[in-house]
Amino acid sequence: MTTPVPAKRQQREEYRRKIQEQAERGGDGDLSSVKMPQKRFFRQRAHANPFSDHNLDYPISPAHMDWASHYPAFVDPDASKINLGGTRKLTKDVEVVDIGCGFGGLLVGLAPILPDTLMVGMEIRVSVLEYVRSRISALRLKQQALKKIAATSTTTQAPSEIPATPEVEDDEVGSTTTIVPGNYENITGIRANTMKFLPNFFGHHQLSKIFVCFPDPHFKARKHKARIISESLNAEYAYVLKPGGLLYTITDVEEYHHWVLRHFKYETAEGENVADEIAGGIRDLWELVSDEELEADPCVRVMKFETEESKKVTRNNGNKYVAVFRRKADPEWPA
Amino acid sequence: MASFQHPIQSLELVKRQSQGLSNVLVASAGPYIYSYAAESGQRLDVWPQHVETSRAAASGPTSTSEDQAPPEKRIKLSSPETESEDKPSANNSLTWTNIPMVLSTSDGKHVVTLTAEDKCIRVFSLSEDGKFKELSSRNMAKKPCALDLTPDDQTILCADKFGDVYSLPLIPGEYVKPKTQAKKPKPVATTLTVHSKRNLRSLEQQHLHAERAEKAEKVQEESEEKGALNFEHQLILGHVSMLTDVVAVSLPGAPGSRPRNYILTADRDEHIRVSRGIPQAHVIEQQCFGHTSLISKLCIPSWAPNVLISGGGDGHLLLWNWSEGQVHQSAPLGDSFQDAIISGIWDVSFDQPAVTSGSINVILVGLEGSPQLLCYTLESDNTLKSQGVIQLSGNVLDLTTLDSNGSIVVSVDAVRAPGSTDTWKESLVSAQILAECLQIGISDGGLKWAVSEDSRTACINAGGTSGLSATLDAKQKKAIDDTLYNLGNLRKRTFDD
Numbered sequence: 145m146t147t148p149v150p151a152k153r154q155q156r157e158e159y160r161r162k163i164q165e166q167a168e169r170g171g172d173g174d175l176s177s178v179k180m181p182q183k184r185f186f187r188q189r190a191h192a193n194p195f196s197d198h199n200l201d202y203p204i205s206p207a208h209m210d211w212a213s214h215y216p217a218f219v220d221p222d223a224s225k226i227n228l229g230g231t232r233k234l235t236k237d238v239e240v241v242d243i244g245c246g247f248g249g250l251l252v253g254l255a256p257i258l259p260d261t262l263m264v265g266m267e268i269r270v271s272v273l274e275y276v277r278s279r280i281s282a283l284r285l286k287q288q289a290l291k292k293i294a295a296t297s298t299t300t301q302a303p304s305e306i307p308a309t310p311e312v313e314d315d316e317v318g319s320t321t322t323i324v325p326g327n328y329e330n331i332t333g334i335r336a337n338t339m340k341f342l343p344n345f346f347g348h349h350q351l352s353k354i355f356v357c358f359p360d361p362h363f364k365a366r367k368h369k370a371r372i373i374s375e376s377l378n379a380e381y382a383y384v385l386k387p388g389g390l391l392y393t394i395t396d397v398e399e400y401h402h403w404v405l406r407h408f409k410y411e412t413a414e415g416e417n418v419a420d421e422i423a424g425g426i427r428d429l430w431e432l433v434s435d436e437e438l439e440a441d442p443c444v445r446v447m448k449f450e451t452e453e454s455k456k457v458t459r460n461n462g463n464k465y466v467a468v469f470r471r472k473a474d475p476e477w478p479a
Numbered sequence: 480m481a482s483f484q485h486p487i488q489s490l491e492l493v494k495r496q497s498q499g500l501s502n503v504l505v506a507s508a509g510p511y512i513y514s515y516a517a518e519s520g521q522r523l524d525v526w527p528q529h530v531e532t533s534r535a536a537a538s539g540p541t542s543t544s545e546d547q548a549p550p551e552k553r554i555k556l557s558s559p560e561t562e563s564e565d566k567p568s569a570n571n572s573l574t575w576t577n578i579p580m581v582l583s584t585s586d587g588k589h590v591v592t593l594t595a596e597d598k599c600i601r602v603f604s605l606s607e608d609g610k611f612k613e614l615s616s617r618n619m620a621k622k623p624c625a626l627d628l629t630p631d632d633q634t635i636l637c638a639d640k641f642g643d644v645y646s647l648p649l650i651p652g653e654y655v656k657p658k659t660q661a662k663k664p665k666p667v668a669t670t671l672t673v674h675s676k677r678n679l680r681s682l683e684q685q686h687l688h689a690e691r692a693e694k695a696e697k698v699q700e701e702s703e704e705k706g707a708l709n710f711e712h713q714l715i716l717g718h719v720s721m722l723t724d725v726v727a728v729s730l731p732g733a734p735g736s737r738p739r740n741y742i743l744t745a746d747r748d749e750h751i752r753v754s755r756g757i758p759q760a761h762v763i764e765q766q767c768f769g770h771t772s773l774i775s776k777l778c779i780p781s782w783a784p785n786v787l788i789s790g791g792g793d794g795h796l797l798l799w800n801w802s803e804g805q806v807h808q809s810a811p812l813g814d815s816f817q818d819a820i821i822s823g824i825w826d827v828s829f830d831q832p833a834v835t836s837g838s839i840n841v842i843l844v845g846l847e848g849s850p851q852l853l854c855y856t857l858e859s860d861n862t863l864k865s866q867g868v869i870q871l872s873g874n875v876l877d878l879t880t881l882d883s884n885g886s887i888v889v890s891v892d893a894v895r896a897p898g899s900t901d902t903w904k905e906s907l908v909s910a911q912i913l914a915e916c917l918q919i920g921i922s923d924g925g926l927k928w929a930v931s932e933d934s935r936t937a938c939i940n941a942g943g944t945s946g947l948s949a950t951l952d953a954k955q956k957k958a959i960d961d962t963l964y965n966l967g968n969l970r971k972r973t974f975d976d
Contacts, residue, residue, distance in 0.1 A: 204769065343768075378761075383766070429761065
């Protein structure tokens, strides 16, 4: 006798199966028949242990990674170009990573802003990542349907005038009613523990942007080792970022903001700002980006106002602390 | 019931550069380290001494069964460890039961050891007559998994279980503790960051608690002190994974500039990272990808600093051009060793007077709980050539060269059955063998070896080590097994998330 599956879980599983089928079927080109996944069927506890082994899939090296299945629109037409993992190569490298992408709001928000840049969200929680994948695949299907409509309509009707299907959740990002640049073909999500395996996915100096948005604050001092920003990890971020590349951080926890500054050696333990006194160390590799520059950066706007988590913080009247660091060139070897 | 002796866990040949001083062999067995004259095998010293004498006094009257032990182990030096029938930790003041790591500085003046349970890095000076003098003892916060010395011998690198590498000066100077304000733990979460009913309630509790603590003016400093290390140390790099080995190495720099120092670190998540040396250890130069299971050992041959040989649990030795992150060769260990975990990779180089083509470069590979040593030569084109398997009388624990003529001393486990990490022998038939001498040479163009009778190892074996009761219960035996054989625990288990 099998124990009966709780009704709620059964409902979730059924729902996810349907969404999965939709993604596999590839839609039937009908705009309204493509359903956006709903978050409530994918929620998962907000924490995961980064030290645990989990059941992770990760490539032996960046050259073994199968990116082709993630970005079908960017696969190199030359089928003879194969990587070490035996899969097709892309026409360009992935350059933007959202570490701990959650439900993927940042990716969806950035996709039209950087339509020619390949971006990936990495998330350790299985069902949250499943949501991201379903969401992106549904957005792509919507785009395909919209393009079909635009192509068949003989009039010069603007895409935005297509009757909207208001099925989006209140904090939803991403357009389901208009054609956007890039058609969401440039974003994807991967389940990964970046604290352990980031260099398995990306080579030396490959990335131009890394986002760390509203990371798990791990309030207890005992858990600080699990924080996604630390001097040791910053060295790893510097390895995958190209010189001139940017690492964006945003948090609603003031203490965490100071933790970030401290671990890039832009603040001491006493909370004093240090301009240039601390030379050497990890400070060799990073430069704090000025507020004026942040004002002008559209990515900061998306990160601050357009993602689900930032909207939630706004709703709760929370604060948002932004710190962005630019990767400097490697220091000279000691003479 | 005859008692066993602790097998030699770690071996190191201290090459003394000062004129007139001969080399010393340092070995750890059980809770003790021993020094032997490398030329004769004669024991020179044992550490710790004072503990042993106090133990002698304490346990002298009760330990009567010791007479049953074979008399040839009872060579009386000044060592009173003959009464150590008792369990190592039961009735003495030692805070450790074994010493998994022994290394020495290249000038042969200092010996660095790690005592296991107290996580203590101890530095000794070695006197002219081979006696230990403890200079410093530094207890680390997390369990060290590997130690190395920087090429200038000035700094100890300590890689720990939590993935961090710390640098410690070999000779600690005066330590001035960085002043920290006695910060009262205040909740950092606020009602702006915490929203759920339950979290809000616990936040309220935290605030209440903090207030109360403030009123009572509890001295918080002590609790803060607990985790702090009271000696100079610096976190220089880290993985989010258990580190298994660390190697510091130096490559010649561009013409006219200084040599370039590097630190290589390996972890149980298949990573080998190449970082710059101190003070730029935060600059990662390469990642060496290729292993598909945990990595347990890194070896950079002394004669080929640009070559790295690594191994672990995936049944392959990988040979790297590590500064480029490139696998140069992947050598399968062979079908019968597929599931083995590499426990040691040793580089051995010696002159062969009969051959004019210079020295012979040998790589020996030990497997956890195996009495066999895999033997390779590193050819001039930097490839490994298999030379066969050397059979020893017990599981190989460690080895080191003894001289420049091809003599190698191998420490073997005579307590457990060969090939097993947990089956203890019923009893000893004859005197326990601690070390065997391996003689390597060349004949007919191939490598030849013999496990030979040697006066030096005979002398070491006759000297013996501290006793190990054969009548321990299963749990105690398991604890002792784990001190020698612990790599199997590093394999990943598959489970559902």
